[in-house]
Amino acid sequence: MTDRSLQRRLAAIVVADVVGYSRLMEADEAATLDNLRELRSGVIEPAVMRHNGRIFKVMGDGFLIEFGSAVDAVAAALEMQRTTTAVEASGDRRLLLRIGVNLGDVIDDGSDILGDGVNVAARLETQAAPGGICISGSVHGEIVGKIDDCFFDAGERYLKNLTRPVHVWHWPDALQSILPLPECPSVAVLPFTNMSGDEADEPFVDGLTEDLITDLSRTAGLFVIARNSVYGYKGKAVDVRLVAQELGVRYVLEGSARRAMGRVRINAQLVDTLGGQHVWAERFDRTVEDVFELQDEVNAKIVEALVGRLTIPTPRNRPKNFEAYELCVRARLLTEESPQTEREAYMLLQRAVKLDPSYAEALGLLAYNRWLAWTHFGEPEDPNRRMAVTSAQKAVDLDPNDAGCRYVLGTILAYERRWEESEAAFAKALELDPNHADTWAAMSDISVLDGRIADGLAQIEKALRLNPHPTCWYLCHLGQAQYAARDYEAATATLRRKETYRTNSRKFLAAALAQSGHREEARREAELFLIAHPHFTIAHWLSSQPLRDAAVRDHFVDGFRKAGLPEM
Incomplete structure (x- = not known):
């Protein structure tokens, strides 16, 4: 083969792979093959055709697909995943996919496409959750403002056999699949918009939002999303239906506040995202001195709209x-x-x-x-x-x-x-x-260090359902629990997420890498951790933690030592 026979071009590459294919074939070969044929003819081929792509290669349960545009590639990937997960949720038997998407240089030798663009897409596919999509930073840069769906930033990752880190984005959030609606009324309170025009009033308006979330979450019979998960939407023009889907709730409260001349004016509306109608909307106008009574009144109106007249919890x-x-x-x-x-x-x-x-x-x-x-x-x-x-x-x-x-x-x-x-x-x-997500997360930490690892994992999962876009320490506790369960691959993936990667949790990442045999990388992470936390010692960690289980204690210490963290 001569260089002239090789054609180079920029392409958007999709790699799709069936989740658990070998296990499914072992369980029921005939049914799995029938489902695979149905997946190709009923889902993948129509989506590829609608978005101007071509299937370049089929590898048993895997598909290599080329598109001329990153927007078309992602739109097709989203269509495939929405179709397969919708059928799965309906109770019908259907294969699930993992999908990776990359925009890069490829080589066409006439019978195959090769090159870095394909290799990165293949590695991204392994990072996707079942029913999920993982895209590179180059793809994300092309789809911003053109694709409505929200991809979650997982930061830079070193992927297998690639020498350079790749910026990774997930759909949906890698910690969550498509979230089912709770049985009870469920609501997310979006950050209120500051209408005063004065940035100095931002903390005041944020405080109104946070206090509403706190007060609503105390109401029996309501499922309320924690404040950390809604603040990612602050200052953004959002479709409340997409917000509800991402957070796994039915109702969304949005509003605005203005503070001027010693008075506060609030406009609030509650939307049922399934039907699209406004359940309740009202305007409030009070003096600043009456702001806490105003919060109580707004809270009571929302509760009444969602679950009827109830006994309001004792005021804080x-x-x-x-x-x-x-x-x-x-x-x-x-x-x-x-x-x-x-x-x-x-x-x-x-x-x-x-x-x-x-x-x-x-x-x-x-x-x-x-x-x-x-x-x-x-x-x-x-x-x-x-x-x-x-x-x-x-x-x-x-x-x-x-x-x-x-x-x-x-x-x-x-x-x-x-x-x-x-x-x-x-x-x-x-x-x-x-609904106090922080309590569930804190209990996970205590349970894991007590040796009740299964309880700790269940508690942090409960916390993450209430707080789907969590603050860094939730992910620290999840990674800690995964490490304690000796699931080092999952712990490494969790602790490398952008939200927690450069925080106090880095010591657990170093330990997980060390335990999984990546000693050089573990020592590098340990050195970076010590730059930010120069006073850390294993002895201080042992004296300050609520450890009750000797085996758990020894397991953490072993990981810290293998990573090169100091004893004293």
Whole structure:
């Protein structure tokens, strides 16, 4: 073959593969082959034809498909997946696909297409969830603004046999398949739009949204998505039907707020995304001093629209000082990010508590902040440990009905090894608020370190259903649980996600890589972790964690040592 016989071109390549094909063939060969033929003729070929592609090669249960445009390739991939998952959900037997899509240079030798563009697409396919799609950064750059579906950024990944990292995007979120609707009414509260034109009012408007989510989630008979999962939509023009699909809910609340001349005006509307109609809409106009009564009124109206007139939960402790409230709202946004933002949040919360010593939420956040400083950010154990315990207990004493304060107390008591008191605090938190995703996630951490790994995995999965687009520490706890279960491949994939990759969880990634035989890569991750956390030692980690199971303890220590993390 001469160079002249090789044709190079830029192409969008789709690689699709049937999930669990060998297992299905072993179970029922005839039925599987019939389903494969139906998949090709009824799903893949029509989608490829509609979007101007061609099937270049069929490899048993795999398909290599070429398109002239990345937009056509992704549109065809989405059509294939929607068709197969819809039939699967209906109860009919149907094969599921994993799909990878890449835009790159390919070589056509007349009988096959080869090259880097194909190799990357094939590696991306292995990263996709069953029924999901994984695309490269080059593809994502081409479809932005042209494809409505939301792809989730998984960051740069080193894929097998590729020397350079590839920027990876998933559809749907790699942590979730198509989410089924809960049996009870389910709702997501989108971030309210700030209509005042003053950026200084953004924290105030964000606080209104967060407080509505907190109050709604305390209502028995409602399923409410956690705040972290809705803030990705802030400032974006979104189709509420797509939002509902991504979050697995039926109802979406959206609205706006304006603060001016000492008054607050809120416009809110509740949409049933299945029927497309507005269930409820109203305008509220109050003085700033009445903002907490306004929140209670909006909450009551939404609850009545969704589940009828119910006994409203006992009101939470509200701040007596409005400036303390605004400081607390600003501190919420800084929690858990880094040692630097943790210290900034500490200063805000100190001021809030000084302004209003009876403000339970501020004391609860202050307790959590000091616990993070001691257990995760390398600050001295004392006085941080003592301040965390004292502040958490005082917060609960001031407001026994605040699930968030109970959750903080339960977490801190576990790290104090006061196990029964910790379990009681968590149980009370979920009694007050069954939708409190942070409590479910924290319980996962405690369960795993106690050796109850299956319980820990179930608890973090519950948390992720309530919070489908989670903050970094949820993924840390998921990766930790997967590591404890010795599923190092899953732990590595979780801990490399963009949301958690460069955080405190990196030590678990290093351990997972070391245990799976990737010692050189594990040591590189350990070195990068130590740059951000120079005070970390295995001895400090052991002394600060609520470890009750010797086998789990030894397993983590073994991974840390193999990765090269320091003992003392």
